[in-house]
Amino acid sequence: MVNVALLGFGTVGSGVAEVLTRNGDLIDSRVDDLVRLKYIKRAREVFDGPYQDLFVKDFSIIEQDPQVDIVVETIGGTGAALDYTTRALKAGKSVVTANKELVATHGYELLQLAKEHGVSYLFEASVGGGIPILRPLTSCLAANDLTQITGILNGTTNYILTRMIQAGLTFEQALKEAQDKGYAEKDPTADVDGHDACRKICILAALAFGHHVYPDQVPTEGIRHVTLGDAAYADSKGYKIKLLGRAIRQPEGKVCAFVAPHLVADTAPLAGVEDVFNAIAVTGNAIGDVMFYGRGAGKLPTASAVVADVIDIAKDLKRDRHNGWASGSPDLVVSDDGLTSKWYVRAQGTMDQARLACGEIQPLARSGAPTSEVAFLTAPMPRPLVLDKLRGMEVASLFRVLD
Numbered sequence: 001m002v003n004v005a006l007l008g009f010g011t012v013g014s015g016v017a018e019v020l021t022r023n024g025d026l027i028d029s030r031v032d033d034l035v036r037l038k039y040i041k042r043a044r045e046v047f048d049g050p051y052q053d054l055f056v057k058d059f060s061i062i063e064q065d066p067q068v069d070i071v072v073e074t075i076g077g078t079g080a081a082l083d084y085t086t087r088a089l090k091a092g093k094s095v096v097t098a099n100k101e102l103v104a105t106h107g108y109e110l111l112q113l114a115k116e117h118g119v120s121y122l123f124e125a126s127v128g129g130g131i132p133i134l135r136p137l138t139s140c141l142a143a144n145d146l147t148q149i150t151g152i153l154n155g156t157t158n159y160i161l162t163r164m165i166q167a168g169l170t171f172e173q174a175l176k177e178a179q180d181k182g183y184a185e186k187d188p189t190a191d192v193d194g195h196d197a198c199r200k201i202c203i204l205a206a207l208a209f210g211h212h213v214y215p216d217q218v219p220t221e222g223i224r225h226v227t228l229g230d231a232a233y234a235d236s237k238g239y240k241i242k243l244l245g246r247a248i249r250q251p252e253g254k255v256c257a258f259v260a261p262h263l264v265a266d267t268a269p270l271a272g273v274e275d276v277f278n279a280i281a282v283t284g285n286a287i288g289d290v291m292f293y294g295r296g297a298g299k300l301p302t303a304s305a306v307v308a309d310v311i312d313i314a315k316d317l318k319r320d321r322h323n324g325w326a327s328g329s330p331d332l333v334v335s336d337d338g339l340t341s342k343w344y345v346r347a348q349g350t351m352d353q354a355r356l357a358c359g360e361i362q363p364l365a366r367s368g369a370p371t372s373e374v375a376f377l378t379a380p381m382p383r384p385l386v387l388d389k390l391r392g393m394e395v396a397s398l399f400r401v402l403d
């Protein structure tokens with residue numbers, strides 16, 4: 001028998017309990033053992049419903065029970081989640097999590113701790129919700145020298161952009177829908193301001209390039225200032241606006257990583273990724289380009305990835321599966337200033353002013369645009385140069401165009 005303790009019983013935690021129960025026979029046959037949920041701990045102390053016999057108030061009951069093999073952490077954040085994860089690993093229990101904030105900020109030390117105690121720390125659900133990405137990156141693509149990762153990594157913001165553009169919802173209405181569907185973080189500013197995507201690109205970069213990348217090293221811009229006007233200008237020339245997380249390997253083992261809204265050509269596969277779906281494009285020197293696509297958030301898709309990790313561990317509790325990375329360093333991450341791209345600009349002014357400032361440009365138009373507003377695409381150039389050229393103009397939006 002393999003015993004599982006579940007920490008957190010919100011969107012993801014309740015989904016994990018549901019998948020373990022609904023697919024119990026199938027999971028047992030795949031593991032060739034009985035996988036059983038033994039305890040559930042949540043914040044509140046009032047328990048009801050079908051799992052009420054499993055609820056415990058005190059984490060030490062789980063920590064001290066030698067029969068608990070796997071602890072599933074779906075609490076979120078870096079408070080109680082870090083404390084319980086550390087204690088579980090020290091107690092010789094493997095831990096599975098969906099908590100990207102914890103992995104992105106403390107992954108290196110937690111992986112070290114797991115190794116010291118001969119147990120596993122797995123987090124497939126922490127990136128891309130239900131999409132299998134971390135295991136393929138480290139196993140199926142292990143033969144490659146990976147050079148670049150570009151992803152739509154946040155379901156909430158992709159859902160908001162889709163609903164604003166396709167259904168004409170306001171930002172607030174679209175965010176409320178995403179929250180009602182269980183996609184958003186407890187504090188949705190983490191989604192809207194790009195921090196959730198940032199944590200995910202940190203995890204992807206660490207796995208792909210081998211060193212811990214910390215969220216505070218990664219320049220991050222969210223979607224708060226993207227307007228329906230920007231979307232209409234982009235659409236007029238066959239582009240969609242997408243929040244992308246990018247990690248590009250640089251010489252001497254450095255990494256360029258950042259999160260920002262981009263214009264993506266309609267012909268590119270990432271442009272067709274809508275609603276809560278995520279997609280992660282990976283470039284390797286043998287495979288070329290490969291893309292992973294699926295539901296990036298939500299109860300059962302995320303639980304699917306969590307329970308897959310539980311199954312992986314349960315199949316062989318003693319197997320060494322330490323797919324870790326080395327420690328980070330303050331000078332590991334380089335700015336994206338050196339990266340050349342075309343730029344989308346929306347500013348106050350005239351097309352003549354725009355041409356005078358930026359030289360050759362592609363003008364954009366949309367119906368209902370104020371006469372004082374101008375929007376255009378520049379020639380390819382690095383950010384410092386475009387900022388320098390635009391110095392005399394009042395710029396409202398400045399987004400890279402993905403090449």
Ligand SMILES: NC(=O)C1=CN([C@@H]2O[C@H](COP(=O)(O)OP(=O)(O)OC[C@H]3O[C@@H](n4cnc5c(N)ncnc54)[C@H](OP(=O)(O)O)[C@@H]3O)[C@@H](O)[C@H]2O)C=CC1
Nearest residue numbers: 008009010011012042043044074075076080098099297298
């Ligand atoms: N929602 C999604 O689609 C996805 C979420 N994730 C990640 O999964 C994690 C969980 O997210 P989600 O399920 O949405 O969050 P929820 O807010 O829905 O659930 C959080 C759960 O944690 C419990 N909790 C809070 N503090 C404690 C504590 N001290 N001890 C025990 N339990 C506690 C809460 O208890 P109570 O029920 O009593 O309030 C609640 O059950 C986060 O790290 C998130 O980033 C990852 C991928 C997708």
Ligand SMILES: N[C@@H](CC=O)C(=O)O
Nearest residue numbers: 154155156184185297
């Ligand atoms: N809030 C996150 C949940 C999954 O990671 C998102 O919207 O992508």
